[in-house]
Structure formats: C-alpha cells, structure tokens
C-alpha cells in the first residue's frame with residue numbers, strides 16, 4: 001500500500017526547529033513527507049536538514065523543477081497538509097488566498113484536510129487581524145490548533161507557544177485516520193468537563209472520587225482533531241494539558257460549575273464527563289480535625305452540590321446547544337441511565353458501568369449512548385478515544 005502523503009509546511013518562526021521532530025515522527029510512522037518551507041523558515045533551519053530528514057528535494061518557490069509543476073502537484077497529491085509552525089504572516093497569507101511561494105500555492109491546490117499549528121508572541125496571536133484570519137481558516141474547514149501557554153522566544157511567557165511535536169503528530173494521526181472526511185466540528189466551540197471534584201473537609205482532607213479524567217481528555221483530543229475550539233474544564237486530573245485545548249483548572253464542584261457555565265455561554269456543545277460530587281461537607285473546618293483520646297469522631301454533615309448537568313440542560317445558551325452527560329452506574333446500569341436522561345434533560349447520556357477496576361483510570365471503556373429521541377448506541381469495549389469519536393459522531397449528526 002502507498003504510504004500516506006503528508007506535506008509539512010514550515011514557516012519562519014523560532015519554533016521551526018521543533019518541526020524536525022514532527023518530521024521524524026511522521027516518517028518513522030510510515031508517512032511519505034514532503035517538506036515545504038518558506039524562505040523565512042530557512043533562516044531558522046536549513047534546506048539540508050529538511051531534505052535529509054524527508055528524503056525529498058526541498059524548495060521554497062515555484063520556479064524549481066517547473067516541468068513537474070510542483071506548485072500544483074504537491075498539494076493535489078497530499079492526504080494531509082500540516083503547517084507547523086504557522087506564523088502570523090502565514091495565517092494571513094493563507095486566509096487571504098495569496099499564492100506567492102510554494103507553500104501558499106500548495107495550500108490553494110490541496111483538497112485534503114489541512115492543519116495549522118500557529119506559534120508566535122502572545123500579542124501577535126491576540127491581535128484582531130490574526131484572530132480574524134484564524135476564524136476565516138476555520139470557517140473554511142481547516143483545523144487550527146490553539147497554541148500552548150508557556151515560554152516564548154527570549155524571556156517572555158504566554159499563549160503562543162508551539163504545542164509539543166508529539167501532540168501535533170497525534171492530531172495529524174487522528175485527522176488522517178478519518179480519511180478524506182472533512183473535520184466536522186470546525187467552527188464549533190465545545191466545552192468538556194473532566195476529572196473528579198474534591199470537596200474539602202479541612203485543610204488536609206476531602207471527599208473525592210476515582211475519576212481519572214482520561215475519558216474527558218480523550219473527548220478533548222478527538223474534538224481538536226475534528227476542528228473544534230475546545231475548552232476543557234478539569235478537576236484534579238494531574239494530566240498534562242492536551243494540545244489545542246484551552247484548559248481551565250478547578251478543584252471543587254462549585255468552582256467547576258462556575259467555569260463550565262462561563263465557557264458554555266457561547267458553546268455549541270457541552271459535554272459533562274467530569275464526576276461531580278453530589279454532596280460536600282456542610283462545614284469546612286479551617287484547622288485540621290484532630291482525633292481525641294476516648295472520643296468517637298463527630299459525624300460529617302453533608303449538603304447537596306449544584307446539579308450542573310441539569311442546570312446546563314435547562315438553561316441552554318441557545319436552543320440549538322447540545323448537552324451530553326455521563327452516568328457512572330454500578331447496578332441496573334441501563335434502567336438507571338434511562339431514568340437519569342429523563343431527569344437531567346440532556347440530549348445524549350453516555351452510560352457506563354463503573355467499579356474499582358472498571359472504567360476509572362483505565363485506557364478503555366465500554367458504554368451505551370442513550371439519546372433523548374430514544375435511540376441507543378452501544379459502544380464495544382475499546383480505547384476511550386473510540387468512545388469519544390462515537391459521541392462526536394452523534395453530536396455532529398445533531399448539529400446538522
């Protein structure tokens with residue numbers, strides 16, 4: 001079988017050296033990669049590196065090997081074009097359809113999925129011109145990965161850092177796995193909660209649960225690869241931020257509610273995958289509760305936490321907003337799930353059986369997705385990403 005053909009566009013940012021690592025990962029995992037750098041990119045990493053690592057000639061302009069018409073052929077034959085790093089200038093030229101070098105010609109002739117991984121200083125990223133160019137590219141179907149937050153060129157830190165090459169590679173792998181299918185969540189804002197809340201009892205103790213957050217993170221990563229703008233509201237997962245998602249870190253149910261409601265205000269989809277504690281200690285004791293000789297411990301009174309899933313379902317930002325819940329059940333799994341779907345008022349409910357060695361913390365999951373219209377979609381035991389993709393398939397069909 002022919003190797004999948006990937007065009008790696010590299011534009012002139014300080015992070016160009018990281019694209020060597022992305023190139024390596026792509027070639028070593030069986031992809032035929034053609035590197036198309038811009039003239040500026042060659043100030044950072046030379047043509048010899050790109051050529052030797054890819055095994056293909058490298059050119060920045062349309063005037064080499066003209067008999068092969070590279071300005072048309074490279075794009076036409078690609079299964080995926082990924083531009084990493086994508087400079088502010090590259091995003092502008094791509095958004096405006098310029099064709100003044102080989103990479104921009106390639107972007108105009110490619111009919112395959114296109115992924116941009118922007119990297120620049122925070123000011124350049126936040127400038128309305130850049131944001132409008134990104135919105136334009138997304139509207140046209142490109143996957144634009146949100147930059148990471150961290151160290152930039154020099155001493156600056158902020159949003160604008162190129163995500164880890166391994167993470168960009170994973171986005172490419174997921175996009176390629178979907179074949180020629182256009183990324184179906186492009187232009188959509190999805191909010192996902194993940195992890196388990198911790199409800200403090202005193203400065204050292206809390207009521208918590210076993211949720212690892214892995215299912216929510218799988219939902220975030222797959223949504224990024226399908227082109228969505230993703231806000232991930234996590235609680236106590238300890239997992240590294242997935243690339244391309246805006247991550248909000250919370251701890252308690254009250255904090256998670258506030259973050260979810262804020263992000264949901266302009267969201268197309270809200271997925272509540274977090275295990276939110278139903279109850280919290282009625283009183284927070286400011287000093288550590290001590291055990292006293294000969295005395296039984298005082299009972300811990302609990303109060304109810306807000307029901308975030310029911311609240312988001314009842315007070316949708318728009319009538320078209322889709323709300324997905326998760327139900328972790330130990331007994332009468334389906335019957336309890338159907339009852340919960342009715343009670344919460346969400347569109348889809350992912351029901352899975354949980355236990356000490358089931359689902360929580362594992363890389364796999366098995367579930368049934370119940371829909372408000374009565375359809376039920378069983379998802380066989382498999383990677384959490386497969387369940388995530390089924391959820392997005394069902395959401396995508398309902399977004400229309």
Ligand SMILES: Cc1cc2nc3c(=O)[nH]c(=O)nc-3n(C[C@H](O)[C@H](O)[C@H](O)COP(=O)(O)O)c2cc1C
Nearest residue numbers: 011012013014015038040041087088089090119120
């Ligand atoms: C040291 C240095 C680092 C740069 N880093 C970036 C960057 O990370 N992102 C960016 O958008 N532009 C960056 N620039 C500016 C671009 O190189 C410049 O806009 C150039 O015209 C981009 O051309 P290209 O998009 O054709 O590659 C940098 C420039 C210099 C001199």
